[in-house]
Amino acid sequence: MLHWWKSYAFPSPLSVFQTLVSLGQGGSLELAVLVSMKRMVIGYLLSAVLGVTLGLLVSQMQHFGSQFNAFILGLQSLPSICWLPFAVLWFGINESSVLFVTTIGSTFAISLAVISGIKNINPLYIHAAKTMGVQGIMLYRDVMIPAALPNLVTGLKQGWSFAWRALMAGEMMSSTHGLGVMLMQGRDFGDISQVVAMMIVIIVIGLAVDRLLFGRLERKVWRRWGLNQH
Amino acid sequence: MQMSLDIKNVGMVYETESGHIQALDQVNLQIRDGEFICVVGPSGCGKSTLLNIIAGLEHATDGEVLLDGQRITAPGPDRAVMFQEAALYPWMRAVENVEFGMKAAGVPPQERHQRAMKYLDLVRLKSFAQAYPHELSGGMRQRVALARALTLDSKVLLMDEPFAALDSQTRNILQLELQHIWMETKKTIFFVTHNVEEAVMLADRVIVFSAHPGHVKKVIKIELARPRQRGSIDLTFYVKSVMKDLAEEVEKVAKKEYGDNWSFEDDTVLHNPDSDMGAYL
Numbered sequence: 286m287l288h289w290w291k292s293y294a295f296p297s298p299l300s301v302f303q304t305l306v307s308l309g310q311g312g313s314l315e316l317a318v319l320v321s322m323k324r325m326v327i328g329y330l331l332s333a334v335l336g337v338t339l340g341l342l343v344s345q346m347q348h349f350g351s352q353f354n355a356f357i358l359g360l361q362s363l364p365s366i367c368w369l370p371f372a373v374l375w376f377g378i379n380e381s382s383v384l385f386v387t388t389i390g391s392t393f394a395i396s397l398a399v400i401s402g403i404k405n406i407n408p409l410y411i412h413a414a415k416t417m418g419v420q421g422i423m424l425y426r427d428v429m430i431p432a433a434l435p436n437l438v439t440g441l442k443q444g445w446s447f448a449w450r451a452l453m454a455g456e457m458m459s460s461t462h463g464l465g466v467m468l469m470q471g472r473d474f475g476d477i478s479q480v481v482a483m484m485i486v487i488i489v490i491g492l493a494v495d496r497l498l499f500g501r502l503e504r505k506v507w508r509r510w511g512l513n514q515h
Numbered sequence: 516m517q518m519s520l521d522i523k524n525v526g527m528v529y530e531t532e533s534g535h536i537q538a539l540d541q542v543n544l545q546i547r548d549g550e551f552i553c554v555v556g557p558s559g560c561g562k563s564t565l566l567n568i569i570a571g572l573e574h575a576t577d578g579e580v581l582l583d584g585q586r587i588t589a590p591g592p593d594r595a596v597m598f599q600e601a602a603l604y605p606w607m608r609a610v611e612n613v614e615f616g617m618k619a620a621g622v623p624p625q626e627r628h629q630r631a632m633k634y635l636d637l638v639r640l641k642s643f644a645q646a647y648p649h650e651l652s653g654g655m656r657q658r659v660a661l662a663r664a665l666t667l668d669s670k671v672l673l674m675d676e677p678f679a680a681l682d683s684q685t686r687n688i689l690q691l692e693l694q695h696i697w698m699e700t701k702k703t704i705f706f707v708t709h710n711v712e713e714a715v716m717l718a719d720r721v722i723v724f725s726a727h728p729g730h731v732k733k734v735i736k737i738e739l740a741r742p743r744q745r746g747s748i749d750l751t752f753y754v755k756s757v758m759k760d761l762a763e764e765v766e767k768v769a770k771k772e773y774g775d776n777w778s779f780e781d782d783t784v785l786h787n788p789d790s791d792m793g794a795y796l
Contacts, residue, residue: 409598409600409602410602410604412572412590412596412598412602413596413598413602414619415571415572415589415590416570416571416572416590416591416592416594416595416596417592417595417615417616417619417663417667418590418591418592418616418619418620418667419615419616419619423619427615427618428604431604431606432604432606434606509605509606509647510605510606510649511605511647511648511649511650512605
């Protein structure tokens with residue numbers, strides 16, 4: 286070994302790999318992945334429903350729409366971990382506060398995507414629909430939402446990565462299970478291999494969902510809509 | 516003859532930051548049932564605004580438009596509209612686009628599919644029924660839009676420069692097709708264009724619009740038998756006479772844009788020493 290290499294400060298790839306294998310064999314890694322993914326799915330689905338609803342509501346508003354838009358933009362600029370103290374006071378240090386942070390981390394990003402998606406609909410689509418007698422719910426369901434869908438999918442994809450970051454931050458600060466917790470454990474034990482191993486796991490899962498699930502969906506929608514930016 | 520559209524004293528004023536702009540002033544026009552009307556005029560003369568008012572997409576600030584005696588207040592399927600762009604929905608196949616208007620009208624799926632295929636056949640696109648709009652050419656998209664407009668079975672068809680964005684060969688074919696479709700269906704058609712030849716080819720009456728403010732300058736009856744052929748001597752005669760009326764208006768607009776000393780004759784013919792046919796060689 287070279288002298289300047291301090292393996293306790295920066296682990297060798299081999300030791301990271303060995304740590305991953307032993308964490309996997311012990312079952313603790315799988316459990317952490319499961320726990321984190323469960324929170325992620327629940328928190329993200331909640332934020333998708335809330336975000337789309339909020340976005341549609343705001344884009345419906347005739348008078349205060351732009352003020353609300355600015356308000357949401359302001360909330361979006363707040364790093365989601367800053368919601369944690371608020372959540373802890375409301376729910377205590379438990380599952381709910383982590384879910385809350387995850388949800389709120391992506392809700393506003395999704396809302397903003399919905400608002401801009403609706404705003405940027407080609408007005409011709411709506412004019413044409415109205416001249417055909419399309420109105421009310423059908424106008425929303427069959428014209429406006431599909432027309433906004435490419436932007437909406439991009440927003441949902443972005444929302445996923447926001448939620449993922451928020452969840453990791455939340456788990457590190459106030460949880461007892463999950464990937465974020467295992468990352469913090471690495472620090473508590475002074476085990477740099479575990480720290481880096483967990484960072485890699487978090488990157489791989491985040492990237493895999495982003496590319497394989499959302500990336501594919503996004504490409505499919507954009508291609509179907511005849512938009513070729515992707 | 517029964518009246519279809521009655522345009523009464525229609526005026527339109529737009530309020531802008533630099534004051535108000537009178538787009539239309541005292542427009543009066545009676546259109547008979549089954550009549551083909553073409554409106555020509557310089558750009559910005561308000562002819563598209565008038566079409567939008569008839570469609571119900573814009574509201575006149577003065578006067579009113581009656582359809583079969585009923586005042587027009589909102590858009591509706593009794594006045595099908597075709598725009599300069601096809602306005603097809605990119606997420607629907609051609610046939611689904613054609614069906615969409617009927618879906619809103621509550622036509623059952625089976626029947627609307629049959630009718631959609633019938634009209635796609637009429638515009639000769641049956642074999643492209645399953646294609647998405649972005650897989651079709653500009654002319655094909657416009658034909659799908661025409662099929663969609665026809666399925667609404669409206670008495671009135673409003674067309675806002677529908678062929679303007681197409682190449683000239685495609686445009687010629689579509690003009691012939693529209694002529695045939697009109698002869699078959701006898702709809703009332705209100706067709707806005709800046710192409711005089713197109714207007715004369717299609718119309719029963721050509722309405723020449725003047726600009727600033729937009730109003731009806733002249734109404735020219737085209738008394739030619741159908742089907743009309745492009746380039747026939749009668750057609751050319753009418754085109755020249757409409758052109759003459761239109762040229763004054765175009766010059767008026769040009770003077771406004773390029774300055775008062777702009778003149779059609781001096782400024783559209785370029786003077787150059789080579790146009791003397793070699794006399795000074």
